[in-house]
Amino acid sequence: MTADRWRHALVIAMPYAWLLLFFAAPFAIVLKISLADQAIGIPPYTPLMAEGKIQATIANYQFLFSDSLYARAYLNALWYAAWATFGCLLIGYPLAYGIVRAPLPWRSTLLLFVILPFWTSYLIRVYAWIGLLKGNGLINNLLIGAGLIHEPLALINDAFAIYVGLIYTYLPYMVLPLYAALEKLDPALLEAASDLGCRPSTAFRRVTLPLSMPGVIAGCLLVFIPMCGEFVIPDLLGGPNQLMIGKVLWDEFFTNRDWPVASAVAVAMLVLLVLPMAAVRRQLTGESV
Amino acid sequence: MPGPGSRPASEGPIPHLVLANVAKRFPQAASPAVDGVSLELARGEFFALLGPSGCGKTTLLRMLAGFEMPDAGSIRIDGQDMGAVPPYARPVNMMFQSYALFPHMSVADNVGFGLRQAKRPKDEIAARVAAMLDLVKLGALARRKPGQLSGGEKQRVALARALINEPKLLLLDEPLTALDRKLREETRFELVRIQRRVGITFLMVTHDQEEAMSMASRIAVMEKGRIAQIGAPAEVYERPANRFVAGFLGAINLFEARVVAATNDLLTLDSVEIGARLTVTHDRVLPLGTEVALALRPEKLSLARMPDSRWNNSLAGTVRGVAYRGEASDVEIELTCGKIVRATMANIGGARDTLDIGQPIFAGWSGEAGVVLEQ
Numbered sequence A: 001m002t003a004d005r006w007r008h009a010l011v012i013a014m015p016y017a018w019l020l021l022f023f024a025a026p027f028a029i030v031l032k033i034s035l036a037d038q039a040i041g042i043p044p045y046t047p048l049m050a051e052g053k054i055q056a057t058i059a060n061y062q063f064l065f066s067d068s069l070y071a072r073a074y075l076n077a078l079w080y081a082a083w084a085t086f087g088c089l090l091i092g093y094p095l096a097y098g099i100v101r102a103p104l105p106w107r108s109t110l111l112l113f114v115i116l117p118f119w120t121s122y123l124i125r126v127y128a129w130i131g132l133l134k135g136n137g138l139i140n141n142l143l144i145g146a147g148l149i150h151e152p153l154a155l156i157n158d159a160f161a162i163y164v165g166l167i168y169t170y171l172p173y174m175v176l177p178l179y180a181a182l183e184k185l186d187p188a189l190l191e192a193a194s195d196l197g198c199r200p201s202t203a204f205r206r207v208t209l210p211l212s213m214p215g216v217i218a219g220c221l222l223v224f225i226p227m228c229g230e231f232v233i234p235d236l237l238g239g240p241n242q243l244m245i246g247k248v249l250w251d252e253f254f255t256n257r258d259w260p261v262a263s264a265v266a267v268a269m270l271v272l273l274v275l276p277m278a279a280v281r282r283q284l285t286g287e288s289v
Numbered sequence B: 001m002p003g004p005g006s007r008p009a010s011e012g013p014i015p016h017l018v019l020a021n022v023a024k025r026f027p028q029a030a031s032p033a034v035d036g037v038s039l040e041l042a043r044g045e046f047f048a049l050l051g052p053s054g055c056g057k058t059t060l061l062r063m064l065a066g067f068e069m070p071d072a073g074s075i076r077i078d079g080q081d082m083g084a085v086p087p088y089a090r091p092v093n094m095m096f097q098s099y100a101l102f103p104h105m106s107v108a109d110n111v112g113f114g115l116r117q118a119k120r121p122k123d124e125i126a127a128r129v130a131a132m133l134d135l136v137k138l139g140a141l142a143r144r145k146p147g148q149l150s151g152g153e154k155q156r157v158a159l160a161r162a163l164i165n166e167p168k169l170l171l172l173d174e175p176l177t178a179l180d181r182k183l184r185e186e187t188r189f190e191l192v193r194i195q196r197r198v199g200i201t202f203l204m205v206t207h208d209q210e211e212a213m214s215m216a217s218r219i220a221v222m223e224k225g226r227i228a229q230i231g232a233p234a235e236v237y238e239r240p241a242n243r244f245v246a247g248f249l250g251a252i253n254l255f256e257a258r259v260v261a262a263t264n265d266l267l268t269l270d271s272v273e274i275g276a277r278l279t280v281t282h283d284r285v286l287p288l289g290t291e292v293a294l295a296l297r298p299e300k301l302s303l304a305r306m307p308d309s310r311w312n313n314s315l316a317g318t319v320r321g322v323a324y325r326g327e328a329s330d331v332e333i334e335l336t337c338g339k340i341v342r343a344t345m346a347n348i349g350g351a352r353d354t355l356d357i358g359q360p361i362f363a364g365w366s367g368e369a370g371v372v373l374e375q
């Protein structure tokens, strides 16, 4: 009896312990650094406690607001992530739908194809896109070879390349929750809709789509949030002119070695992006189903 | 096998629903799921398709709804061939075995779904949904979601959702199977009442012979994708066409026998199995020596300590077991030859005429009580 209670408590405590250890504690450290000043040394910031007093400053946050670069980087990141999420949805929904509709023996194979890219490092796959998109890359060479264009297209170091990279990288995270939601859908519901006078397109709009909404929301959040903080893709594919907040953070941290400002960017990003998304998610999942 | 029962009860100029030699075999299936079914239904009829699990009832229904295409044969509704008509354009609605209610819509939206699809005016939809919910006694639950309903309530929503479109034909796939016994019995009457009220032709599928007999005006008994017999419930029960139908529609005693004498309406049978001669009325003269079976429902057997003079047939045996069922008791009798027969005794006399296990008894019946099964 008591052993059972303990086991029960342990099971409940596990996710909390995980969150505490790997989310709350690192976040507290980042928060602490964001309230410090840059300093020369290791670590490169002033201690929180000095001479028996708390030495906290919000100067780093004020700095974020004073330089419009940060605001533009935030908005850019949101913009890119929003459109790329939309792109993932446009490609991912038909993909997931097709897999669910495929004959049963094929389904697991098709699903395997979706997650197959995970076998190769994400960094290498983004690098591979450089080879495809660059001026004398595969795509341009093919198009020139086919006589369709005469000058290479500027595919890389551009917003286009960022979208390609984001959509390509995050597509599996969109497909999997959509697949799960669509697979749960009882085929009898579509027959019932058809029986009650719906053409297939109407049945899709009135039954399949609303019932797959939880999958759509989950997929969009799963894709949108990490896209907002993405730095590898804008760095490698976007070139120097495409600002995204994740890249700015990276530069502050490693190029400028300004840990306090980088930490302030990270905290602000969390507050400005993640908290509203969590609220939206709560709202949406509370309403649907 | 067109017997007298295969004609619809009321004759119209064009039969309402006609199935002609409808057949369907699923890919990779060893035998066809539906194997040449022909059927005619009259308008406003309550018809039941009865058969054991896997005999092709649902497949037949799904072909009528348009979800499956027959390999052969034709389906006509009011003279119109349904071959090329997709499910959404058929004047047919189906009540699904699993109900298939839309979980994201309220009860009222589920019921009004077909009317919205048909682009009826908003106020007409509201009025008809309200009237339909009243008919199935769900007015109070209009705003609930299907997830918040009991099984019986879901069943009524499914019925209302199909009926509101006023189809020419309503298909019901085991409409009561998901309900508990008491609710099932109440709902039988309810469903028949609603059918009379709306006047729509009902084609119900069931594997419960009691359900089929108590609700339908005519029954088709199916076996392995074919129709074994069509007729009114009493007809099919009292005069089964073959052993399968006889056995499927309730308990029955079968005696294997050979015809030894035949007059116009009376056969004399010799049963080696029980070592007795039996007489039975039959409307056909059969050649001597024909192998037949005499079928006898348990309630047609009378039991007594001494043979009764009104009996044409009597067999001696001992009581082997008695199962008290309240309104009647089932009695198992072991005949002297060792065969077990079953009799049902109405419990009229209360506790007085109880039978003791092992007590000698005579079972007898008149010539009209038995049925000769030729196949």
Ligand SMILES: Nc1ncnc2c1ncn2[C@@H]1O[C@H](COP(=O)(O)OP(=O)(O)OP(=O)(O)O)[C@@H](O)[C@H]1O
Binding pocket: B026, B027, B029, B033, B051, B052, B053, B054, B055, B056, B057, B058, B059, B060, B207
């Ligand atoms: N989609 C299908 N693919 C292959 N075989 C099928 C399919 N649907 C049904 N069958 C087969 O066809 C036969 C008839 O099935 P059907 O569902 O019509 O039976 P049923 O009479 O409705 O049985 P039950 O009373 O159990 O519902 C069965 O042998 C079944 O296995």
Ligand SMILES: [Mg+2]
Binding pocket: B057, B058, B059
């Ligand atoms: Mg069935």
